[in-house]
Amino acid sequence: MIHLQNLSKTYTLNGKHKVVADNITATFPTGVAVALLGRNGAGKSSLLRMISGAMLPSSGKVLSTGTISWPVGFAGSFNGDLTGEQNCRFVARIYGVDTDELLHFVEDFAELGDHFRLPIRTYSSGMRSRLAFGLSMAVPFDTYLVDEVSAVGDAAFRAKSNRVFNERMAKAGAIVVAHGMGLLRETCHMGAVLERGRLTFYADIEEAIAAHMENMRQGQAQQA
Structure with a gap:
């Protein structure tokens, strides 16, 4: 509520x-x-x-x-000098979730390849969005x-995003x-x-x- x-x-x-x-x-x-x-x-x-x-x-x-989650897909809070992986590790520690499980989910979901271990500032806006949405779905929230x-x-990515989102909504x-x-x-x-x-x-x-x-x-x- x-x-x-x-x-x-x-x-x-x-x-x-x-x-x-x-x-x-x-x-x-x-x-x-x-x-x-x-x-x-x-x-x-x-x-x-x-x-x-x-x-x-x-x-x-x-x-x-x-x-309550942060606005799903919001990428504005990423640290541009840290890698995608490092940003995810930071979030995992803040929310007290298993770091390895979160990293595995986000890396697989976002489909960033080697860029996952490169600084966020090198990402395109689409790459940042995919990382942000994957990270949003990796942390369980009540709302x-x-x-x-x-x-x-x-x-294809929108279809996958909608499928995972509907699973969370259950x-x-x-x-x-x-x-x-x-x-x-x-x-x-x-x-x-x-x-x-x-x-x-x-x-x-x-x-x-x-x-x-x-x-x-x-x-x-x-x-x-």
Whole structure:
């Protein structure tokens, strides 16, 4: 269970304020995959980062009864001077998982070959993404935070990623951000729509998608 208690986040730039979370109080239930929907710039990625602990809210709290992943596939925290293997060893020690098992899984999954033992700064963006996703799947969590998992790698790698992710979902929950409604329908049972800093829960994923599409339609009408 993840509980957001009076969670607020405001960005300020050049005297202008943008509210992405406006005193949100909501609960993501245990063991359920929830789609997080919202228009571009609504603050979905910011909300995931606050839930993961990577970003502090302006006010309020994130409470949890289980373990929460970092945003799946996020490669921004790698140390560029360390090798892929060394970065994985560091994460294994932090989370207290078997180092050899984690290294074996990630090396096999990411398909980096000799690059696994070269510095991260030599990697392409695709290689970093494959390493990041493999590392995300190698550590067991109660809730996975997913930001566009389907965008990782080529078609074959995406298929493998989705298969492994679905295996993890059999034993865990998730909060999933994706632009593809097909992926959300396949993965999630519930939905939450973030609009103008407010978060609205829907017990049925189809109701959440319908509400999101209506927000999109209204936004396009206002711009016309």
